[in-house]
Amino acid sequence: MTVADVLLLALGAVAVGSGALVVTSSHLVRSGLYLVVSLGAIAGLYLVLGAELVAWVQILVYVGAVVVLLLFAVMLTRAPIGPSPDLDRPALPAALIGGGIGIGLAVLFADAFRWVRHPYPEPATAERVGEQIFGAWVLPFEVISILLLSALVGAIVLSRPDIGARAATEGD
Amino acid sequence: MPLWLDLLIRVAAVMAGFLVLPLVIGQAEHKVMAHMQGRVGPMYAGAFHGWAQLVADGVKFVQKEDITPRDADRAVFQLAPIVALFPYLVVILTIPLGPGLVAQSLDIGLFLVLAVLGIGVVAVLMSAWSSANKYSLLGGVRGAAQLLGYELPLVLAAASVAMAAGTLSLPGIVEAWQPWWLIWQAPAALVFFIAGLAEIRRPPFDMPIADSELVFGYMTEYTGLRFAFFLLAEYVGIVVIAALTTVLFLGGWHGPFEETFGWLWTLLKIGALSFVIIWLRVTYPRLREDQLQRLCWLVLVPVSLAQLVLTVAVKSLL
Numbered sequence: 001m002t003v004a005d006v007l008l009l010a011l012g013a014v015a016v017g018s019g020a021l022v023v024t025s026s027h028l029v030r031s032g033l034y035l036v037v038s039l040g041a042i043a044g045l046y047l048v049l050g051a052e053l054v055a056w057v058q059i060l061v062y063v064g065a066v067v068v069l070l071l072f073a074v075m076l077t078r079a080p081i082g083p084s085p086d087l088d089r090p091a092l093p094a095a096l097i098g099g100g101i102g103i104g105l106a107v108l109f110a111d112a113f114r115w116v117r118h119p120y121p122e123p124a125t126a127e128r129v130g131e132q133i134f135g136a137w138v139l140p141f142e143v144i145s146i147l148l149l150s151a152l153v154g155a156i157v158l159s160r161p162d163i164g165a166r167a168a169t170e171g172d
Numbered sequence: 173m174p175l176w177l178d179l180l181i182r183v184a185a186v187m188a189g190f191l192v193l194p195l196v197i198g199q200a201e202h203k204v205m206a207h208m209q210g211r212v213g214p215m216y217a218g219a220f221h222g223w224a225q226l227v228a229d230g231v232k233f234v235q236k237e238d239i240t241p242r243d244a245d246r247a248v249f250q251l252a253p254i255v256a257l258f259p260y261l262v263v264i265l266t267i268p269l270g271p272g273l274v275a276q277s278l279d280i281g282l283f284l285v286l287a288v289l290g291i292g293v294v295a296v297l298m299s300a301w302s303s304a305n306k307y308s309l310l311g312g313v314r315g316a317a318q319l320l321g322y323e324l325p326l327v328l329a330a331a332s333v334a335m336a337a338g339t340l341s342l343p344g345i346v347e348a349w350q351p352w353w354l355i356w357q358a359p360a361a362l363v364f365f366i367a368g369l370a371e372i373r374r375p376p377f378d379m380p381i382a383d384s385e386l387v388f389g390y391m392t393e394y395t396g397l398r399f400a401f402f403l404l405a406e407y408v409g410i411v412v413i414a415a416l417t418t419v420l421f422l423g424g425w426h427g428p429f430e431e432t433f434g435w436l437w438t439l440l441k442i443g444a445l446s447f448v449i450i451w452l453r454v455t456y457p458r459l460r461e462d463q464l465q466r467l468c469w470l471v472l473v474p475v476s477l478a479q480l481v482l483t484v485a486v487k488s489l490l
Contacts, residue, residue: 029301033248036294053280056287064290065320071297072316081245081304126280126340 007048015041023094026083032071039063050123182276186264194407198226201407201450208454229400236396241304244393248302253394253401256295259288260408267415268343270425270434281342282334285416286327289371293319296380299402300390311389314461315373315380321468322370322377328476329364332483333357333420346424353421356486360479361421363472365445368417370468372409374449376456379464414445 018038025031039062046055122128133141157163202225206213218224240246266281268274278284293316300312334340336357337348354361370377381389391402418424418441425434459467 027245030245030248033294033298052278053283056280056283060283060287060290064287064293064323068290068293068297068316068320071294071301072313072320075297075301075309075313079301081243081302126283 004048008045011041011044011048014038015045023098026085026087028074028084028087029071029079029081032067032074035070036063036067039067050121053124053126053129186261190261190264190408193411194404195226197410197446197450198403198407199223200446201453202226204447204450205454208451233396233400238396238398239393241393243304245302245304248298249393250398252295252299252302253398253405255298256292256405257401257408259291260405260412262288263412263416264408266342267412267419268346268424269438271347271431272343273425273435274343277343278341280340282330282340282345282420285342286323286330289326289412290319290323292371296390299394303390303393305393307386307388308390308392311380311382311386311392314386315390318370318373318377318380318464318468321465322367322472325363325468325472325476326367326371328473328480329360329367330420332360332476332479335480335483336487342419346419346426349423349426351423351426353423357421357479357483359475359482361417363476363479364421365413365417367468367472368413369449369452370464372406372413374406374410375453376459377464378458379461382458410446410449411442414442414449417445418442 015038018034018041021034022031022038025034039058043055043058043063046052046058199222202213203221214222214225216222217228240249263285265276266274266278266285268277296312296315296319300308300315303309333345333353336353337345339345339348373380380386381391383389386392391399394402415438418438422441422445424441425438427433427437430437
């Protein structure tokens with residue numbers, strides 16, 4: 001086992017463990033904080049694999065923005081300190097679906113790549129990523145940017161009552 | 173030089189900078205504010221113009237009792253100050269002082285800096301929620317809204333200078349920098365500096381800790397060493413924002429005799445910008461919450477987007 005292997009196993013264990021805590025903890029806000037740990041550990045995995053850019057994007061987008069928005073929303077509605085025993089979560093079906101997908105994917109990957117040894121790819125420098133995105137993958141990139149733009153416009157329309165309300169009354 | 177010695181020197185240098193620079197800035201703040209308000213400030217500690225005042229403050233903080241409120245979420249409450257301090261420590265690792273004089277040179281250092289600075293919001297929310305205090309929670313919610321909003325112009329302004337330099341590495345940006353960029357990138361520099369001020373919640377952007385209405389916002393319940401950690405984070409924040417503005421927009425180590433005195437130029441520029449940050453605190457009244465959001469979304473974001481267009485236009489003409 002190389003250092004990279006050990007790091008991958010350790011970070012993977014942290015990611016899976018804190019991920020399990022996210023869904024099993026009965027402290028609402030704490031499970032959001034466990035999500036920070038889990039996503040941070042995944043960023044660490046990317047870093048070990050040499051995908052530096054993806055790792056920092058993971059931190060910037062998921063830890064710095066998505067989880068923060070989630071925590072923000074929870075704190076604006078109901079965020080008691082301590083456990084919330086009244087949460088109704090069907091634990092058994094969720095465990096079945098989650099565990100099933102996890103084991104299924106693991107079996108699938110283990111079967112597909114069993115005896116193939118992959119060399120580590122070259123480190124993903126910003127230059128290489130840029131060349132790939134704006135060279136070979138420019139069409140998907142543009143399609144995704146249109147999708148994001150329309151989501152942005154939609155969010156503005158929904159959140160501004162002056163535009164949204166007028167459209168609704170005119171439609172009636 | 174063996175690897176471990178190299179590593180030890182780098183870590184020691186970063187820790188020294190991390191501990192000494194905030195003390196210098198803090199003492200400068202005491203003195204500058206005092207003189208601007210017709211006072212003399214601390215004069216007794218350490219005999220000469222009160223130079224040891226902050227050391228004395230540190231000793232005082234260590235002696236104070238470390239209180240965790242009964243209803244607080246203990247673990248989260250105690251972890252929050254460390255989470256607040258940690259991002260700045262990482263950022264200091266990547267800031268180049270002179271040519272080749274950087275603790276850790278990274279290919280995409282700018283990206284790392286922006287990503288890690290975003291973690292500060294988590295610390296604000298952690299401390300705000302876990303304190304079990306209305307004022308803390310209000311301050312934290314305000315703080316999170318402010319940090320999320322101002323991160324956008326901060327990133328856009330940094331993107332502009334990265335596009336101009338054609339690299340995401342901080343030493344690379346300094347090397348590519350030309351004096352006429354001071355004019356070309358001026359709007360981005362202003363936006364970055366203002367958004368940076370809001371990111372470290374300094375006056376006039378201190379709505380989250382507005383002491384006259386929210387006691388001290390999300391820091392209300394903290395005492396002793398943990399409170400000192402938050403204060404330290406604020407002063408390291410000043411250093412970090414001044415240093416980033418220096419490196420990205422003011423040409424870092426460029427100046428006369430930059431081969432030998434490059435590091436001095438960087439430190440001088442950081443000092444001058446820190447002085448401006450202190451000066452702004454004494455000059456401007458606190459922005460109201462709606463004014464603060466309005467400035468961000470209606471002024472800074474459009475200006476930084478226009479700067480991106482300008483950057484691309486000039487870059488493609490050259």
